[in-house]
Amino acid sequence: MKLLGIISFILIGAVAVSISLNGCGGKAGAEGTVIAEFEWNGKHHITLEEMLQEISELPTYKQPQYQEAEGGYEEYMNLMAESRLILCLAKDRELDEDPGVLKKVQDYYHELLVDKITNIEVDQKLKLTEEDYQLYYEENKGDYVVQEQVRLTCITLTNEERAKETFQRIKDGEDIAALAVELAANGELVGPGSNNEIPGDTDFFDNTVYSRRAKLFSDMAFELEVGQMNEEIVHIELDGENYYLMFRKEEVQPERQQTLDESSVRRNVERHVENQKREELMTDWLIRLHEQAKVQTFSDRIPDAPEETEEEGGSEPSDDDDTPAEVEEENDSSDDGDTPTEPETEP
Template structure:
Protein backbone atom coordinates (compact mmCIF):
# COMPACT_ATOMS: atom_id res chain seq x y z
CA UNK A 1 0.00 0.00 0.00
CA UNK A 2 1.22 3.52 -0.80
CA UNK A 3 0.44 6.73 1.03
CA UNK A 4 -1.09 9.27 -1.32
CA UNK A 5 -0.51 13.02 -1.12
CA UNK A 6 -2.76 15.72 -2.63
CA UNK A 7 -5.53 13.26 -3.45
CA UNK A 8 -7.45 10.45 -1.82
CA UNK A 9 -7.87 7.22 -3.72
CA UNK A 10 -11.60 6.51 -3.84
CA UNK A 11 -12.34 2.80 -4.14
CA UNK A 12 -15.67 1.96 -5.74
CA UNK A 13 -17.02 -0.24 -2.95
CA UNK A 14 -20.68 0.22 -2.01
CA UNK A 15 -21.09 2.27 1.15
CA UNK A 16 -23.45 -0.35 2.59
CA UNK A 17 -20.52 -2.77 2.71
CA UNK A 18 -19.16 -1.06 5.80
CA UNK A 19 -22.19 -2.42 7.66
CA UNK A 20 -21.46 -6.02 6.76
CA UNK A 21 -18.65 -6.47 9.23
CA UNK A 22 -21.10 -5.94 12.08
CA UNK A 23 -23.61 -8.39 10.63
CA UNK A 24 -26.51 -6.11 9.68
CA UNK A 25 -29.55 -7.32 7.75
CA UNK A 26 -31.85 -10.16 8.83
CA UNK A 27 -33.01 -13.11 6.74
CA UNK A 28 -36.40 -11.57 5.84
CA UNK A 29 -35.09 -8.27 4.45
CA UNK A 30 -34.80 -7.99 0.69
CA UNK A 31 -33.09 -5.48 -1.59
CA UNK A 32 -34.78 -6.19 -4.94
CA UNK A 33 -37.34 -8.39 -6.66
CA UNK A 34 -37.42 -9.99 -10.10
CA UNK A 35 -40.96 -11.01 -11.15
CA UNK A 36 -41.80 -11.15 -7.47
CA UNK A 37 -38.79 -13.31 -6.59
CA UNK A 38 -36.83 -11.66 -3.78
CA UNK A 39 -33.09 -11.02 -3.63
CA UNK A 40 -32.45 -11.09 0.10
CA UNK A 41 -30.30 -8.64 2.04
CA UNK A 42 -28.40 -11.64 3.37
CA UNK A 43 -27.57 -12.72 -0.21
CA UNK A 44 -26.19 -9.28 -0.99
CA UNK A 45 -24.29 -9.25 2.30
CA UNK A 46 -22.70 -12.61 1.58
CA UNK A 47 -21.74 -11.65 -1.98
CA UNK A 48 -20.10 -8.44 -0.81
CA UNK A 49 -18.45 -10.16 2.14
CA UNK A 50 -16.90 -12.87 -0.04
CA UNK A 51 -15.67 -10.32 -2.60
CA UNK A 52 -14.40 -7.57 -0.31
CA UNK A 53 -14.51 -8.93 3.24
CA UNK A 54 -10.89 -10.05 3.76
CA UNK A 55 -9.48 -6.91 2.18
CA UNK A 56 -11.75 -4.60 4.17
CA UNK A 57 -11.07 -6.40 7.46
CA UNK A 58 -7.31 -6.17 6.91
CA UNK A 59 -7.66 -2.45 6.18
CA UNK A 60 -9.62 -1.93 9.40
CA UNK A 61 -6.97 -3.84 11.38
CA UNK A 62 -4.19 -1.72 9.85
CA UNK A 63 -6.13 1.46 10.63
CA UNK A 64 -6.59 0.38 14.22
CA UNK A 65 -2.83 -0.20 14.58
CA UNK A 66 -2.17 3.27 13.20
CA UNK A 67 -4.70 4.83 15.59
CA UNK A 68 -3.12 3.06 18.56
CA UNK A 69 0.37 4.17 17.50
CA UNK A 70 -0.89 7.74 17.08
CA UNK A 71 -2.39 7.63 20.59
CA UNK A 72 0.93 6.42 22.03
CA UNK A 73 2.78 9.32 20.37
CA UNK A 74 0.03 11.90 21.03
CA UNK A 75 -0.41 12.55 17.29
CA UNK A 76 -3.70 14.00 16.07
CA UNK A 77 -5.09 15.48 12.87
CA UNK A 78 -6.75 18.89 12.98
CA UNK A 79 -10.01 19.79 11.26
CA UNK A 80 -8.14 22.49 9.35
CA UNK A 81 -5.72 19.92 7.92
CA UNK A 82 -8.60 17.71 6.81
CA UNK A 83 -10.36 20.68 5.21
CA UNK A 84 -7.21 21.74 3.34
CA UNK A 85 -6.76 18.23 1.90
CA UNK A 86 -10.46 18.00 1.03
CA UNK A 87 -10.33 21.37 -0.74
CA UNK A 88 -7.41 20.11 -2.85
CA UNK A 89 -9.44 17.01 -3.73
CA UNK A 90 -12.38 19.20 -4.78
CA UNK A 91 -10.07 21.28 -6.97
CA UNK A 92 -8.56 18.18 -8.59
CA UNK A 93 -12.05 17.03 -9.61
CA UNK A 94 -12.94 20.45 -11.04
CA UNK A 95 -15.31 21.56 -8.31
CA UNK A 96 -17.65 20.39 -5.54
CA UNK A 97 -20.38 19.27 -7.95
CA UNK A 98 -18.03 17.08 -9.98
CA UNK A 99 -16.65 15.44 -6.84
CA UNK A 100 -20.14 14.87 -5.43
CA UNK A 101 -21.18 13.23 -8.69
CA UNK A 102 -18.28 10.77 -8.34
CA UNK A 103 -19.14 10.09 -4.71
CA UNK A 104 -22.81 9.49 -5.53
CA UNK A 105 -21.85 7.09 -8.33
CA UNK A 106 -19.77 5.07 -5.85
CA UNK A 107 -22.21 5.16 -2.96
CA UNK A 108 -19.89 7.38 -0.91
CA UNK A 109 -20.43 10.53 1.10
CA UNK A 110 -18.46 13.64 1.95
CA UNK A 111 -18.16 12.37 5.53
CA UNK A 112 -16.67 9.04 4.39
CA UNK A 113 -14.11 10.86 2.24
CA UNK A 114 -13.15 13.13 5.12
CA UNK A 115 -12.74 10.06 7.34
CA UNK A 116 -10.47 8.65 4.63
CA UNK A 117 -8.50 11.89 4.62
CA UNK A 118 -8.16 11.82 8.41
CA UNK A 119 -6.75 8.29 8.31
CA UNK A 120 -4.38 9.16 5.46
CA UNK A 121 -3.03 12.18 7.36
CA UNK A 122 -2.80 10.24 10.62
CA UNK A 123 -0.82 7.49 8.87
CA UNK A 124 1.46 10.03 7.24
CA UNK A 125 2.10 11.86 10.51
CA UNK A 126 2.74 8.69 12.53
CA UNK A 127 5.30 7.32 10.07
CA UNK A 128 6.86 10.74 9.49
CA UNK A 129 7.53 10.91 13.23
CA UNK A 130 10.09 8.11 12.83
CA UNK A 131 11.85 9.54 9.76
CA UNK A 132 14.84 11.88 9.94
CA UNK A 133 15.91 13.78 6.84
CA UNK A 134 19.17 15.72 7.04
CA UNK A 135 19.99 18.96 5.26
CA UNK A 136 22.58 17.03 3.26
CA UNK A 137 19.88 14.68 1.96
CA UNK A 138 17.66 17.64 1.09
CA UNK A 139 20.45 19.39 -0.81
CA UNK A 140 21.39 16.24 -2.69
CA UNK A 141 17.78 15.62 -3.71
CA UNK A 142 17.44 19.25 -4.77
CA UNK A 143 20.56 19.12 -6.94
CA UNK A 144 19.38 15.91 -8.59
CA UNK A 145 15.94 17.36 -9.29
CA UNK A 146 16.67 21.07 -9.63
CA UNK A 147 14.78 21.42 -12.91
CA UNK A 148 11.55 20.39 -11.17
CA UNK A 149 11.72 23.40 -8.86
CA UNK A 150 12.89 26.13 -11.24
CA UNK A 151 10.72 28.37 -13.38
CA UNK A 152 10.46 27.03 -16.92
CA UNK A 153 10.48 29.40 -19.84
CA UNK A 154 6.89 30.18 -20.83
CA UNK A 155 5.02 32.23 -23.40
CA UNK A 156 1.46 33.48 -23.36
CA UNK A 157 0.19 32.65 -26.84
CA UNK A 158 -2.92 32.99 -28.95
CA UNK A 159 -3.47 31.29 -32.27
CA UNK A 160 -5.74 31.19 -35.26
CA UNK A 161 -6.00 27.54 -36.23
CA UNK A 162 -6.84 26.81 -39.86
CA UNK A 163 -7.44 23.64 -41.80
CA UNK A 164 -5.89 24.59 -45.14
CA UNK A 165 -2.97 26.72 -46.29
CA UNK A 166 -5.03 28.87 -48.65
CA UNK A 167 -7.28 30.13 -45.83
CA UNK A 168 -4.23 30.60 -43.63
CA UNK A 169 -2.62 32.82 -46.26
CA UNK A 170 -5.88 34.79 -46.59
CA UNK A 171 -5.98 35.42 -42.84
CA UNK A 172 -2.30 36.34 -42.81
CA UNK A 173 -2.97 38.98 -45.46
CA UNK A 174 -5.83 40.43 -43.39
CA UNK A 175 -3.52 40.69 -40.36
CA UNK A 176 -0.88 42.49 -42.41
CA UNK A 177 -3.60 44.86 -43.57
CA UNK A 178 -4.24 45.79 -39.94
CA UNK A 179 -7.28 43.67 -39.02
CA UNK A 180 -7.65 42.60 -35.39
CA UNK A 181 -6.10 39.24 -34.42
CA UNK A 182 -8.80 38.35 -31.86
CA UNK A 183 -11.65 39.14 -34.24
CA UNK A 184 -10.07 37.07 -37.00
CA UNK A 185 -9.65 34.18 -34.54
CA UNK A 186 -13.38 34.33 -33.74
CA UNK A 187 -14.25 34.33 -37.44
CA UNK A 188 -11.77 31.87 -38.90
CA UNK A 189 -10.22 29.64 -36.22
CA UNK A 190 -11.45 26.05 -36.18
CA UNK A 191 -10.22 25.63 -32.59
CA UNK A 192 -13.64 25.96 -30.99
CA UNK A 193 -12.16 25.80 -27.47
CA UNK A 194 -10.26 29.08 -27.93
CA UNK A 195 -11.80 30.94 -30.87
CA UNK A 196 -14.37 32.88 -28.80
CA UNK A 197 -11.53 34.07 -26.54
CA UNK A 198 -9.59 35.42 -29.51
CA UNK A 199 -7.52 32.24 -29.78
CA UNK A 200 -6.06 32.59 -26.27
CA UNK A 201 -4.11 29.49 -25.18
CA UNK A 202 -2.80 30.97 -21.93
CA UNK A 203 0.78 30.36 -20.84
CA UNK A 204 2.49 27.32 -22.34
CA UNK A 205 5.77 25.61 -21.50
CA UNK A 206 7.95 23.57 -23.80
CA UNK A 207 6.65 20.06 -24.35
CA UNK A 208 2.97 20.99 -24.25
CA UNK A 209 2.36 21.73 -27.92
CA UNK A 210 3.40 20.45 -31.34
CA UNK A 211 7.14 20.87 -31.97
CA UNK A 212 6.70 23.20 -34.96
CA UNK A 213 4.20 25.32 -33.04
CA UNK A 214 6.54 25.68 -30.06
CA UNK A 215 9.57 26.47 -32.18
CA UNK A 216 7.70 29.38 -33.76
CA UNK A 217 6.01 30.59 -30.55
CA UNK A 218 9.16 30.68 -28.41
CA UNK A 219 11.05 32.53 -31.15
CA UNK A 220 8.54 35.41 -31.15
CA UNK A 221 8.89 38.58 -29.09
CA UNK A 222 6.02 39.92 -27.00
CA UNK A 223 3.18 41.26 -29.19
CA UNK A 224 4.79 39.79 -32.31
CA UNK A 225 2.69 37.75 -34.77
CA UNK A 226 4.07 34.82 -36.74
CA UNK A 227 3.56 33.95 -40.36
CA UNK A 228 1.75 30.76 -41.29
CA UNK A 229 3.10 27.84 -39.22
CA UNK A 230 2.38 24.31 -40.35
CA UNK A 231 2.09 21.64 -37.65
CA UNK A 232 0.97 18.03 -37.68
CA UNK A 233 -2.60 19.19 -36.98
CA UNK A 234 -2.94 21.98 -39.51
CA UNK A 235 -1.94 25.62 -39.97
CA UNK A 236 -1.51 28.25 -37.28
CA UNK A 237 -0.91 31.95 -37.04
CA UNK A 238 0.50 32.67 -33.58
CA UNK A 239 0.60 35.81 -31.46
CA UNK A 240 2.70 36.02 -28.30
CA UNK A 241 1.25 38.34 -25.64
CA UNK A 242 3.62 37.61 -22.76
CA UNK A 243 6.92 35.93 -21.91
CA UNK A 244 8.33 34.45 -18.71
CA UNK A 245 12.06 33.70 -18.79
CA UNK A 246 13.52 30.51 -17.34
CA UNK A 247 14.75 30.94 -13.78
CA UNK A 248 16.92 28.52 -11.82
CA UNK A 249 15.62 27.48 -8.40
CA UNK A 250 17.37 28.56 -5.20
CA UNK A 251 17.56 25.83 -2.54
CA UNK A 252 16.58 28.02 0.42
CA UNK A 253 13.48 29.26 -1.43
CA UNK A 254 12.14 25.75 -2.03
CA UNK A 255 13.60 23.88 0.96
CA UNK A 256 10.21 23.22 2.56
CA UNK A 257 8.77 21.93 -0.71
CA UNK A 258 11.79 19.66 -1.22
CA UNK A 259 11.37 18.35 2.33
CA UNK A 260 7.70 17.47 1.75
CA UNK A 261 8.50 15.72 -1.52
CA UNK A 262 11.34 13.70 -0.02
CA UNK A 263 9.33 12.91 3.11
CA UNK A 264 6.46 11.57 1.05
CA UNK A 265 8.87 9.42 -0.96
CA UNK A 266 10.44 8.01 2.22
CA UNK A 267 7.03 7.30 3.75
CA UNK A 268 5.96 5.37 0.64
CA UNK A 269 9.21 3.40 0.74
CA UNK A 270 9.00 2.55 4.44
CA UNK A 271 5.25 2.08 4.95
CA UNK A 272 5.05 -1.67 4.27
CA UNK A 273 8.07 -2.49 6.44
CA UNK A 274 6.84 -0.20 9.23
CA UNK A 275 3.37 -1.76 9.19
CA UNK A 276 4.72 -5.33 9.19
CA UNK A 277 6.86 -4.54 12.23
CA UNK A 278 3.89 -3.01 14.05
CA UNK A 279 1.62 -5.96 13.22
CA UNK A 280 4.11 -8.24 14.96
CA UNK A 281 3.91 -6.09 18.10
CA UNK A 282 0.14 -6.41 18.48
CA UNK A 283 -1.99 -9.43 19.29
CA UNK A 284 -4.36 -9.72 16.33
CA UNK A 285 -7.18 -12.27 16.22
CA UNK A 286 -9.82 -12.75 13.53
CA UNK A 287 -13.16 -14.45 14.17
Protein backbone atom coordinates (compact mmCIF):
# COMPACT_ATOMS: atom_id res chain seq x y z
CA MET A 1 0.00 0.00 0.00
CA LYS A 2 2.87 2.38 0.82
CA LEU A 3 4.55 1.67 -2.54
CA LEU A 4 1.26 2.17 -4.37
CA GLY A 5 0.83 5.53 -2.65
CA ILE A 6 4.29 6.67 -3.74
CA ILE A 7 3.66 5.56 -7.33
CA SER A 8 0.32 7.40 -7.31
CA PHE A 9 2.08 10.54 -6.14
CA ILE A 10 4.70 10.27 -8.90
CA LEU A 11 1.94 9.63 -11.42
CA ILE A 12 0.70 13.17 -10.82
CA GLY A 13 3.95 14.44 -12.27
CA ALA A 14 3.78 11.96 -15.11
CA VAL A 15 0.24 13.05 -15.93
CA ALA A 16 1.41 16.65 -16.15
CA VAL A 17 4.12 15.60 -18.60
CA SER A 18 1.73 13.47 -20.60
CA ILE A 19 -0.72 16.34 -20.99
CA SER A 20 1.96 18.39 -22.67
CA LEU A 21 3.36 15.51 -24.78
CA ASN A 22 0.08 13.66 -25.37
CA GLY A 23 1.89 10.45 -24.51
CA CYS A 24 3.05 8.55 -21.43
CA GLY A 25 5.68 11.12 -20.52
CA GLY A 26 9.39 11.13 -21.28
CA LYS A 27 9.18 10.32 -25.02
CA ALA A 28 12.37 9.75 -26.95
CA GLY A 29 14.13 12.95 -27.88
CA ALA A 30 13.95 14.47 -24.41
CA GLU A 31 17.07 16.48 -23.60
CA GLY A 32 19.28 15.45 -20.71
CA THR A 33 21.13 12.48 -19.31
CA VAL A 34 19.05 9.35 -19.94
CA ILE A 35 18.93 7.11 -16.85
CA ALA A 36 16.11 4.76 -17.92
CA GLU A 37 14.20 3.86 -21.07
CA PHE A 38 11.40 1.53 -22.10
CA GLU A 39 9.41 0.52 -25.19
CA TRP A 40 5.68 1.20 -25.27
CA ASN A 41 4.24 2.37 -28.56
CA GLY A 42 7.64 3.89 -29.18
CA LYS A 43 10.69 4.51 -27.04
CA HIS A 44 10.41 6.50 -23.82
CA HIS A 45 13.26 8.03 -21.85
CA ILE A 46 13.60 9.18 -18.25
CA THR A 47 16.35 11.72 -17.69
CA LEU A 48 18.43 12.56 -14.68
CA GLU A 49 17.23 16.15 -14.89
CA GLU A 50 13.58 15.05 -14.80
CA MET A 51 14.21 12.89 -11.75
CA LEU A 52 16.02 15.61 -9.83
CA GLN A 53 13.28 18.10 -10.67
CA GLU A 54 10.54 15.75 -9.48
CA ILE A 55 12.36 15.00 -6.22
CA SER A 56 12.81 18.73 -5.57
CA GLU A 57 9.03 19.14 -5.89
CA LEU A 58 8.25 16.46 -3.30
CA PRO A 59 7.12 17.56 0.18
CA THR A 60 10.15 18.76 2.13
CA TYR A 61 10.01 15.88 4.62
CA LYS A 62 10.13 13.30 1.78
CA GLN A 63 13.06 14.69 -0.19
CA PRO A 64 15.85 13.33 2.09
CA GLN A 65 14.43 9.81 1.60
CA TYR A 66 15.75 9.94 -1.97
CA GLN A 67 18.41 12.68 -1.87
CA GLU A 68 20.38 11.45 1.15
CA ALA A 69 19.58 7.77 1.69
CA GLU A 70 21.84 5.18 0.09
CA GLY A 71 20.21 3.94 -3.12
CA GLY A 72 17.58 6.68 -2.90
CA TYR A 73 18.05 7.98 -6.43
CA GLU A 74 17.96 4.47 -7.86
CA GLU A 75 14.75 3.73 -5.95
CA TYR A 76 13.10 6.88 -7.28
CA MET A 77 14.28 6.14 -10.82
CA ASN A 78 12.54 2.75 -10.67
CA LEU A 79 9.40 4.33 -9.22
CA MET A 80 9.35 6.84 -12.07
CA ALA A 81 9.67 4.06 -14.67
CA GLU A 82 6.89 2.05 -13.04
CA SER A 83 4.59 5.06 -12.81
CA ARG A 84 5.14 5.88 -16.50
CA LEU A 85 4.40 2.27 -17.46
CA ILE A 86 1.17 2.31 -15.48
CA LEU A 87 0.17 5.56 -17.16
CA CYS A 88 0.89 4.12 -20.62
CA LEU A 89 -1.27 1.10 -19.86
CA ALA A 90 -4.12 3.35 -18.65
CA LYS A 91 -3.94 5.43 -21.85
CA ASP A 92 -3.86 2.29 -24.02
CA ARG A 93 -7.14 1.29 -22.40
CA GLU A 94 -8.47 4.79 -23.19
CA LEU A 95 -9.01 5.61 -19.53
CA ASP A 96 -7.90 9.14 -20.40
CA GLU A 97 -11.23 9.42 -22.23
CA ASP A 98 -13.29 7.96 -19.40
CA PRO A 99 -16.09 10.44 -18.53
CA GLY A 100 -15.60 9.89 -14.81
CA VAL A 101 -11.88 10.61 -15.05
CA LEU A 102 -12.44 13.69 -17.21
CA LYS A 103 -15.07 14.97 -14.76
CA LYS A 104 -12.60 14.66 -11.88
CA VAL A 105 -9.90 16.41 -13.92
CA GLN A 106 -12.31 19.24 -14.70
CA ASP A 107 -13.39 19.49 -11.05
CA TYR A 108 -9.78 19.61 -9.89
CA TYR A 109 -8.94 22.22 -12.52
CA HIS A 110 -11.82 24.40 -11.31
CA GLU A 111 -10.73 23.90 -7.71
CA LEU A 112 -7.22 25.08 -8.58
CA LEU A 113 -8.61 28.18 -10.29
CA VAL A 114 -10.81 29.01 -7.31
CA ASP A 115 -7.90 28.52 -4.91
CA LYS A 116 -5.66 30.74 -7.03
CA ILE A 117 -8.09 33.65 -7.39
CA THR A 118 -9.00 33.39 -3.68
CA ASN A 119 -5.33 33.60 -2.81
CA ILE A 120 -4.98 36.74 -4.93
CA GLU A 121 -8.15 38.47 -3.73
CA VAL A 122 -8.10 37.39 -0.08
CA ASP A 123 -4.92 35.80 1.25
CA GLN A 124 -2.50 38.24 -0.37
CA LYS A 125 -4.54 41.17 0.97
CA LEU A 126 -4.56 39.83 4.51
CA LYS A 127 -2.61 42.31 6.63
CA LEU A 128 -2.51 41.71 10.38
CA THR A 129 -1.17 44.13 12.99
CA GLU A 130 -0.22 43.99 16.63
CA GLU A 131 -3.20 46.22 17.30
CA ASP A 132 -5.50 43.54 15.83
CA TYR A 133 -4.06 40.93 18.19
CA GLN A 134 -4.27 43.19 21.23
CA LEU A 135 -7.87 44.17 20.47
CA TYR A 136 -8.98 40.55 20.08
CA TYR A 137 -7.21 39.55 23.29
CA GLU A 138 -8.84 42.34 25.30
CA GLU A 139 -12.29 41.48 23.95
CA ASN A 140 -11.84 37.79 24.76
CA LYS A 141 -9.82 37.87 27.97
CA GLY A 142 -12.23 35.49 29.64
CA ASP A 143 -11.13 32.75 27.25
CA TYR A 144 -7.59 33.00 28.56
CA VAL A 145 -8.05 32.30 32.26
CA VAL A 146 -6.39 29.30 33.87
CA GLN A 147 -8.78 27.95 36.50
CA GLU A 148 -7.64 27.22 40.04
CA GLN A 149 -5.77 23.91 40.14
CA VAL A 150 -4.78 21.52 42.90
CA ARG A 151 -2.30 18.70 43.24
CA LEU A 152 -2.86 15.72 45.53
CA THR A 153 -1.12 12.67 46.80
CA CYS A 154 -3.86 10.13 46.23
CA ILE A 155 -4.30 6.41 46.71
CA THR A 156 -7.10 4.78 44.73
CA LEU A 157 -7.86 1.10 45.32
CA THR A 158 -10.54 -1.29 44.13
CA ASN A 159 -10.44 -3.63 47.15
CA GLU A 160 -12.46 -2.29 50.07
CA GLU A 161 -10.64 -4.26 52.77
CA ARG A 162 -7.28 -3.23 51.39
CA ALA A 163 -8.46 0.39 51.33
CA LYS A 164 -9.61 0.23 54.97
CA GLU A 165 -6.30 -1.33 56.02
CA THR A 166 -4.30 1.35 54.16
CA PHE A 167 -6.41 4.18 55.54
CA GLN A 168 -5.92 2.89 59.08
CA ARG A 169 -2.14 2.79 58.55
CA ILE A 170 -2.27 6.46 57.51
CA LYS A 171 -4.33 7.33 60.61
CA ASP A 172 -1.74 5.47 62.68
CA GLY A 173 0.96 7.78 61.39
CA GLU A 174 2.37 6.26 58.19
CA ASP A 175 2.96 8.68 55.32
CA ILE A 176 0.51 8.44 52.41
CA ALA A 177 3.26 9.08 49.84
CA ALA A 178 5.35 6.16 51.15
CA LEU A 179 2.29 3.90 51.11
CA ALA A 180 1.56 4.96 47.54
CA VAL A 181 5.05 3.79 46.52
CA GLU A 182 4.48 0.47 48.27
CA LEU A 183 1.09 -0.10 46.64
CA ALA A 184 2.38 0.94 43.22
CA ALA A 185 5.17 -1.64 43.47
CA ASN A 186 2.46 -4.28 44.05
CA GLY A 187 0.44 -3.01 41.07
CA GLU A 188 -2.51 -2.06 43.27
CA LEU A 189 -2.87 1.65 42.42
CA VAL A 190 -5.54 2.65 39.90
CA GLY A 191 -7.23 5.89 38.90
CA PRO A 192 -6.07 9.20 40.38
CA GLY A 193 -2.60 8.78 41.81
CA SER A 194 -1.58 5.80 39.66
CA ASN A 195 1.43 7.76 38.46
CA ASN A 196 4.22 5.45 37.31
CA GLU A 197 6.95 8.03 37.84
CA ILE A 198 5.71 9.49 41.14
CA PRO A 199 3.24 7.05 42.74
CA GLY A 200 0.31 8.87 44.31
CA ASP A 201 0.93 12.18 42.51
CA THR A 202 -2.15 13.37 40.63
CA ASP A 203 -0.36 16.32 39.01
CA PHE A 204 -2.35 19.58 38.84
CA PHE A 205 -6.00 19.50 37.75
CA ASP A 206 -8.91 21.92 37.86
CA ASN A 207 -12.44 21.27 39.05
CA THR A 208 -13.75 20.53 35.55
CA VAL A 209 -11.50 17.56 34.78
CA TYR A 210 -13.57 14.85 36.41
CA SER A 211 -17.07 13.94 35.35
CA ARG A 212 -20.20 14.42 37.45
CA ARG A 213 -19.95 10.83 38.62
CA ALA A 214 -16.59 11.60 40.25
CA LYS A 215 -17.53 15.09 41.40
CA LEU A 216 -17.57 14.08 45.08
CA PHE A 217 -13.84 13.40 44.88
CA SER A 218 -13.09 16.57 42.90
CA ASP A 219 -15.15 18.88 45.12
CA MET A 220 -13.59 17.49 48.28
CA ALA A 221 -10.09 17.93 46.84
CA PHE A 222 -10.75 21.63 46.31
CA GLU A 223 -12.37 22.11 49.72
CA LEU A 224 -9.42 20.72 51.70
CA GLU A 225 -6.62 22.93 53.01
CA VAL A 226 -3.06 22.28 51.87
CA GLY A 227 -1.63 19.44 53.97
CA GLN A 228 -5.08 18.22 54.99
CA MET A 229 -6.40 14.70 54.28
CA ASN A 230 -9.95 13.49 53.77
CA GLU A 231 -11.37 12.25 57.05
CA GLU A 232 -13.15 9.23 55.60
CA ILE A 233 -12.51 6.99 52.60
CA VAL A 234 -14.29 8.34 49.52
CA HIS A 235 -16.24 5.61 47.75
CA ILE A 236 -17.19 6.07 44.09
CA GLU A 237 -18.93 3.56 41.86
CA LEU A 238 -18.34 3.85 38.12
CA ASP A 239 -19.63 1.44 35.49
CA GLY A 240 -20.15 -1.27 38.08
CA GLU A 241 -16.65 -0.89 39.55
CA ASN A 242 -15.98 0.32 43.09
CA TYR A 243 -13.16 2.73 43.84
CA TYR A 244 -11.89 3.73 47.27
CA LEU A 245 -9.91 6.97 47.50
CA MET A 246 -7.83 8.63 50.19
CA PHE A 247 -5.81 11.75 49.49
CA ARG A 248 -3.82 14.65 50.87
CA LYS A 249 -3.83 18.10 49.33
CA GLU A 250 -0.28 19.13 48.45
CA GLU A 251 -0.42 22.34 46.40
CA VAL A 252 -2.78 24.97 45.01
CA GLN A 253 -2.30 27.10 41.93
CA PRO A 254 -4.73 30.06 42.11
CA GLU A 255 -6.82 31.14 39.15
CA ARG A 256 -4.64 33.15 36.79
CA GLN A 257 -5.21 35.50 33.87
CA GLN A 258 -2.95 34.50 30.99
CA THR A 259 -1.18 37.26 29.09
CA LEU A 260 -0.74 37.81 25.39
CA ASP A 261 3.01 37.32 25.84
CA GLU A 262 2.53 33.62 26.63
CA SER A 263 3.31 31.56 23.54
CA SER A 264 0.19 29.37 23.71
CA VAL A 265 -2.06 32.42 24.07
CA ARG A 266 -0.21 34.25 21.32
CA ARG A 267 -0.63 31.38 18.86
CA ASN A 268 -4.31 31.04 19.70
CA VAL A 269 -4.99 34.77 19.31
CA GLU A 270 -3.07 34.98 16.03
CA ARG A 271 -5.01 32.03 14.62
CA HIS A 272 -8.38 33.49 15.60
CA VAL A 273 -7.55 36.95 14.28
CA GLU A 274 -6.27 35.53 11.00
CA ASN A 275 -9.42 33.44 10.52
CA GLN A 276 -11.63 36.37 11.47
CA LYS A 277 -9.92 38.82 9.10
CA ARG A 278 -9.86 36.29 6.27
CA GLU A 279 -13.60 35.70 6.69
CA GLU A 280 -14.23 39.46 6.61
CA LEU A 281 -12.17 39.86 3.43
CA MET A 282 -13.91 36.90 1.84
CA THR A 283 -17.36 38.26 2.70
CA ASP A 284 -16.54 41.74 1.34
CA TRP A 285 -15.11 40.28 -1.85
CA LEU A 286 -18.15 38.07 -2.45
CA ILE A 287 -20.50 41.00 -1.85
CA ARG A 288 -18.61 43.02 -4.50
CA LEU A 289 -18.79 40.10 -6.91
CA HIS A 290 -22.54 39.82 -6.38
CA GLU A 291 -22.97 43.54 -7.03
CA GLN A 292 -20.72 43.49 -10.09
CA ALA A 293 -22.60 40.56 -11.61
CA LYS A 294 -26.04 41.83 -10.50
CA VAL A 295 -26.76 38.44 -8.96
CA GLN A 296 -30.43 37.65 -8.37
CA THR A 297 -31.76 34.63 -6.57
CA PHE A 298 -35.26 33.17 -6.75
CA SER A 299 -35.70 31.09 -3.64
CA ASP A 300 -39.47 30.86 -4.18
CA ARG A 301 -38.83 28.69 -7.23
CA ILE A 302 -37.08 26.02 -5.18
CA PRO A 303 -39.59 23.36 -4.09
CA ASP A 304 -39.80 22.53 -0.43
CA ALA A 305 -38.09 19.36 0.67
CA PRO A 306 -40.57 16.48 0.99
CA GLU A 307 -41.60 15.78 4.55
CA GLU A 308 -40.22 12.59 6.01
CA THR A 309 -42.72 9.89 6.79
CA GLU A 310 -42.34 7.87 9.96
CA GLU A 311 -40.89 4.98 7.97
CA GLU A 312 -38.37 7.22 6.15
CA GLY A 313 -37.37 8.91 9.38
CA GLY A 314 -35.91 5.69 10.77
CA SER A 315 -37.03 3.28 13.41
CA GLU A 316 -38.04 4.29 16.88
CA PRO A 317 -35.36 3.93 19.56
CA SER A 318 -35.26 0.39 20.88
CA ASP A 319 -36.04 -0.46 24.48
CA ASP A 320 -32.38 -1.42 24.86
CA ASP A 321 -31.27 2.12 24.11
CA ASP A 322 -31.84 3.46 27.60
CA THR A 323 -28.63 5.43 28.00
CA PRO A 324 -29.48 8.74 29.69
CA ALA A 325 -28.70 11.82 27.65
CA GLU A 326 -26.32 13.16 30.28
CA VAL A 327 -24.25 9.95 30.18
CA GLU A 328 -24.04 10.19 26.38
CA GLU A 329 -22.82 13.75 26.72
CA GLU A 330 -20.10 12.58 29.10
CA ASN A 331 -19.05 9.84 26.73
CA ASP A 332 -18.89 12.30 23.80
CA SER A 333 -16.72 14.81 25.61
CA SER A 334 -12.99 14.17 25.37
CA ASP A 335 -12.37 16.79 28.05
CA ASP A 336 -14.85 15.40 30.55
CA GLY A 337 -13.48 11.95 31.28
CA ASP A 338 -13.36 10.31 34.66
CA THR A 339 -9.56 10.56 34.63
CA PRO A 340 -7.30 12.74 32.53
CA THR A 341 -4.56 10.16 32.23
CA GLU A 342 -5.97 6.89 33.53
CA PRO A 343 -8.39 4.41 31.85
CA GLU A 344 -11.94 5.68 31.38
CA THR A 345 -13.37 3.05 33.69
CA GLU A 346 -11.49 4.49 36.65
CA PRO A 347 -12.42 7.62 38.60
